Each structure stands twice: as C-alpha cells, then as structure tokens.
Amino acid sequence: MNFETFKSLVRISKEDICRELFLENKNSIKIKKEGVAIKNLVTIFDAALQLSNKKGFFAMSLRDLSAATGLSMGALYSYFNSKEELLDMLQRQGRTVITRVIVDQLKGIDDPWERMKRAIQTHLYLTEVMQSWFYFAYMETKNLKKNEHKLAIEAELFTENIFSEIIEQGINKGVFADVSQELTAAAIKAMLQDWYLKRWKYAGRQVSVDDYARFLMDFVSAFLLPVNR
Amino acid sequence: MNFETFKSLVRISKEDICRELFLENKNSIKIKKEGVAIKNLVTIFDAALQLSNKKGFFAMSLRDLSAATGLSMGALYSYFNSKEELLDMLQRQGRTVITRVIVDQLKGIDDPWERMKRAIQTHLYLTEVMQSWFYFAYMETKNLKKNEHKLAIEAELFTENIFSEIIEQGINKGVFADVSQELTAAAIKAMLQDWYLKRWKYAGRQVSVDDYARFLMDFVSAFLLPVNR
DNA sequence: GTCTATATCTGGATAGAC
DNA sequence: GTCTATCCAGATATAGAC
Incomplete structure (x- = not known):
C-alpha cells in the first residue's frame, strides 16, 4: 500500500x-x-x-x-x-481517530516485523493526512488544564505502547534482537513525530512521506533485525 | 567521560x-x-x-x-x-553556547564513529544542563518575528549539519554504511531532541542521561556500522 | 535602581436586536 | 442562527516619587 x-x-x-x-x-x-x-x-x-x-x-x-x-x-x-473549551474540543477532535485507525490497520497481522512496518507506515500516513492537527496537539498540550492534559499524555503513551508491544512480541518470538523495548519504542515515536513537527524541513528537501517511511523502516530494521542484513 | x-x-x-x-x-x-x-x-x-x-x-x-x-x-x-525583546533575549541566550561547546568537544577527533559518539554525548549532556532553555527554544520558535525566527532555524540546521558531515565523512572513508546522510542526521537530531522535550517521560522511567546516550549510540551504530555487529 | 500609580489598550465574554 | 454593541478584567507600558 x-x-x-x-x-x-x-x-x-x-x-x-x-x-x-x-x-x-x-x-x-x-x-x-x-x-x-x-x-x-x-x-x-x-x-x-x-x-x-x-x-x-x-x-x-x-x-x-x-x-x-x-x-x-x-x-x-x-x-x-469559552476559548478554553474550543481548545479542548480541538484536542479531543483527532485523538480517537489515530488509535482507531492504527489498531484497525494492524488487525490480522501476526509477524512482528510486518506489524512494525505497518504501524510505522500507518502512523506516518495518518499524521500526513491530519498534519495540522498533530502539530497542534503536540504544541498545545502543555497549555491544557490538568484533566485534559492527562488525557493527552495517555494518548501519547497509548500509541507508544503499540510499538512497545510489537517489540516485546518480536523479542519473545526470537526474531528481534534483545533491545530495550521501552527506549526503542520511544525513539521510534520521536522519529515519527519529527515528520509532522518539522514539515518545513522535509518539504524543503523534497522528501515524500513514502521516502521517509522507507528510511525509517531501514533504520529500525538494522537495530531490530541485525542478522538479516 | x-x-x-x-x-x-x-x-x-x-x-x-x-x-x-x-x-x-x-x-x-x-x-x-x-x-x-x-x-x-x-x-x-x-x-x-x-x-x-x-x-x-x-x-x-x-x-x-x-x-x-x-x-x-x-x-x-x-x-x-518590551515583552517581545525579552523573548528575543531568551532565545539568543543559549544559541551560541551549544555550537561552541560541540565544535570544541569534537576538536582533534578524526575517526568518524568516535566523532559521532562524542557528538551525541555532548549534545545530550548539554541539553541536560540547560534543559529548560532548550525546551523553551523549541516550543517558542514559532512565536518569533521573522528575523529572529530565521536565526532559530539556522541554529537548528547548523547542529544537524554537524551530524550530517560526520556521516558523510564516515561514508567516504568506507567505515559507515551507505545511508542517506540527510535523513539519518535528521533522525538522530529528532531522538536527541526527544530527550529534553519529553523529560517527564524519561524521568518517570528512571532513565539517566548516560543510559539514553548509550542506547542512542547502540541504535545508531546498528545502522551505520552494520558489519561490526 | 527600584517602587507605586496610572494611562492606554486589547481580548474574552454577553445582551439584545434582527 | 447571526450580528452589533458594549462591558470589564487584565495586559503592556510609562511617569515620576523615592
């Protein structure tokens, strides 16, 4: 796809x-x-x-x-x-979409590496379609009041956890190298987020979302699948 | 160190x-x-x-x-x-420090992989010492007026370029795999920035700056030095 | 050099006509 | 449902005493 x-x-x-x-x-x-x-x-x-x-x-x-x-x-x-309610509505707007779409896209895929690739790709595609929303959600999180702030953090951890679980599964099956699943998931998330946070940079360099997806998969596979290279 | x-x-x-x-x-x-x-x-x-x-x-x-x-x-x-002048002063405050310290720390190191390790480490240490400044600089960049905004972007590209050049050098010397230097440098930068942007996350998980540095070096080495594994 | 007092303006929010 | 007019809290910025 x-x-x-x-x-x-x-x-x-x-x-x-x-x-x-x-x-x-x-x-x-x-x-x-x-x-x-x-x-x-x-x-x-x-x-x-x-x-x-x-x-x-x-x-x-x-x-x-x-x-x-x-x-x-x-x-x-x-x-x-109130203006604050507008902020909350905006934040909530996209939050459910991403988890729903990713979970949906991963359904039926068992092989850990296939799951990982699909998760990366789906995340990138989704943030590409809703770029302005993701940028907004990231930048305005700290301006939220306590309760809404908590929800935003939970959403961040939820998607990170999807990656974490895939890694855990891969390690248990013996197909991934024995890496720190927590840190690796966080690093992948950081690179995924860079795509929508620094849109100006990648656009200026004419990097397409498919270019970036391919690159990320290469990068991650070198770490997770060392033997296959 | x-x-x-x-x-x-x-x-x-x-x-x-x-x-x-x-x-x-x-x-x-x-x-x-x-x-x-x-x-x-x-x-x-x-x-x-x-x-x-x-x-x-x-x-x-x-x-x-x-x-x-x-x-x-x-x-x-x-x-x-004016309040805006305070913003500009704050932004300018740390900008020169980082380039100065990194360039200084890399002096005399020739081996590309040693340079890469040192660059990653120095960047992390520096952002750890001046965490609140880096967070501020990142989050408030878009609120700057045109000229100051340009300076902030240039600073981002300057440090990214340090990584890009190390990679180029490593590829030319034949010690690094033939990766995209632009994308790899951007990805490393993204992971370095995550360290100060998500302080709450790493602190909560008891990850020390040295833990994170070690992890990043492992991750990057798998990509750049595939043969050595 | 630092304070208090104040001028001036901007922005969120609402009442009531249409 | 939408607009105009208006209220008022709170913000930046300054003047002048100490």
Whole structure:
C-alpha cells in the first residue's frame, strides 16, 4: 500500500470528524441544525488550527478567528462556551481517530516485523493526512488544564505502547534482537513525530512521506533485525 | 567521560551566560552596574523560562514574572524594552553556547564513529544542563518575528549539519554504511531532541542521561556500522 | 535602581436586536 | 442562527516619587 491508496481507503473526512464531535458536544453547542453546525465547525476548526499553528493558540484572539472564519464573535460563542473549551474540543477532535485507525490497520497481522512496518507506515500516513492537527496537539498540550492534559499524555503513551508491544512480541518470538523495548519504542515515536513537527524541513528537501517511511523502516530494521542484513 | 565530569568540565554557569548577554545588550538594558544587572538577569531568565515552559511565553504575564522574581513591573522594564525583546533575549541566550561547546568537544577527533559518539554525548549532556532553555527554544520558535525566527532555524540546521558531515565523512572513508546522510542526521537530531522535550517521560522511567546516550549510540551504530555487529 | 500609580489598550465574554 | 454593541478584567507600558 502506498500513500495514495491509504488516503482513499481510510477516508477520514473533516466532516465526519466534526459530525462525531457535534454529537458528543450537543450540550456545549447551541446550534441545533446538524448541517449548519458541521459546516461551520469545519470552518472554525480549520481556521483555528491554522492560526494557532502559526502563532500559538493563546496568541490567536477570537477576533482573529472571527475574521478568518467570517463569523461574528457572537456566532462563534454559539459553538463553544469559552476559548478554553474550543481548545479542548480541538484536542479531543483527532485523538480517537489515530488509535482507531492504527489498531484497525494492524488487525490480522501476526509477524512482528510486518506489524512494525505497518504501524510505522500507518502512523506516518495518518499524521500526513491530519498534519495540522498533530502539530497542534503536540504544541498545545502543555497549555491544557490538568484533566485534559492527562488525557493527552495517555494518548501519547497509548500509541507508544503499540510499538512497545510489537517489540516485546518480536523479542519473545526470537526474531528481534534483545533491545530495550521501552527506549526503542520511544525513539521510534520521536522519529515519527519529527515528520509532522518539522514539515518545513522535509518539504524543503523534497522528501515524500513514502521516502521517509522507507528510511525509517531501514533504520529500525538494522537495530531490530541485525542478522538479516 | 560521564555526565558528572562533563558538568564540572564545561562549567557553563548562568552568570557567565548572563554576563555575555548583558554586554551584548547594553543599549536595551538601562542598568549600569554589572553586578546588579547580572544578578537580576539570572533571576529574571530563570523565572521566565520556568513560567513559559509551564504555560507558554504568551500566557505568562509580566505580572506573573514580577511576582516570581520579586521585582516590580517598573524594575523589569529596566532590563528590556518590551515583552517581545525579552523573548528575543531568551532565545539568543543559549544559541551560541551549544555550537561552541560541540565544535570544541569534537576538536582533534578524526575517526568518524568516535566523532559521532562524542557528538551525541555532548549534545545530550548539554541539553541536560540547560534543559529548560532548550525546551523553551523549541516550543517558542514559532512565536518569533521573522528575523529572529530565521536565526532559530539556522541554529537548528547548523547542529544537524554537524551530524550530517560526520556521516558523510564516515561514508567516504568506507567505515559507515551507505545511508542517506540527510535523513539519518535528521533522525538522530529528532531522538536527541526527544530527550529534553519529553523529560517527564524519561524521568518517570528512571532513565539517566548516560543510559539514553548509550542506547542512542547502540541504535545508531546498528545502522551505520552494520558489519561490526 | 527600584517602587507605586496610572494611562492606554486589547481580548474574552454577553445582551439584545434582527 | 447571526450580528452589533458594549462591558470589564487584565495586559503592556510609562511617569515620576523615592
């Protein structure tokens, strides 16, 4: 599978994500008509991510957001009760998607190395499709209040754990070298995150997501599968 | 060399950094007496980094800073002309230190793999000593104005280039595998940065900086020195 | 050099017309 | 559902006393 087929396969449309979010937050959102709400939520989230990623969520004023979306301040407050609630909604927005997609993509694959490759690839493809969201989630985590902060940390550890378990499984089956699963999983995660955190760098160097995926697999395989080289 | 000897060897005291900064910024800083200025600059920078890293530079008000330092608002403004200037000073503060120390530590080492090990180790040790600064520099880069932003990017590329050149040299000498130097350098950088960006994670798992250094060297060597395993 | 007091402005939030 | 108008807390920045 390459990136193009992944995109058409997974089909995570913004509308779908916003629909889910709309249904979950009916008490915070004053708008009743689903069609109107989703259309505007897509606009609001898009603009909010773009503005926040440029200068930080805190520095983005709601007047900025009003101008960017074409909605008035009053209208914006029909979609959230406070700026902080907007932040929380944004954070929650993508969180479930990633775990769901990765777990789904790994289903039925038993061989540890095949699982590892698929996990790396899926993670990269997903962050490519939702780049601005992942960047936002990473950069704004520390600005969350205690409880939301905890949820964000848990999400980070959850995906890391997927890698950790694959490594453990591979070691137990005797196909991987006996490495530290904790540190290796953390390192893989760090390199996966670099892909969406330093988009400017890779774009400037014309590295495609498939190039990067191939490279990462080579790098990791040298460590985990030393005998096969 | 281990971390403890590194610390006593390098001796980058906060006072020294602030003295340099004081001399560089005599036009912005209204205080004349060096002793007074440095003492307060150390306090201000320490507090500013701590507050910013907790909730972001923008969210940190100067009243917060005033409370944390014990200096009045008026006094603070004797050390910088605007909040943005404080941001710029903070960013510039550590930038030169790292390149200076790494270049210095690599002097006289010819063997590519020895250079690589030393570069990794020095980078980790340095970011350990100045953890809060590195975290700050990373997280607040995007909030800089155009020109300062450019300088920050250049600093990132400069250190990455140190790794890139070591790899190139190793490949040319025939001691490293024929990998992509650009991507490999970027990946190493990403893992080095993870050390100070996710301090909470490694601290919680009781991983010491020397543990992490050893692990990284193993990981990288598997890729660069495949024959030696 | 440092403080207190204050001018000035910006941004989040809401009330009420349409 | 959306807009305009407005309130007010809190922020940066400065002036002038000590």
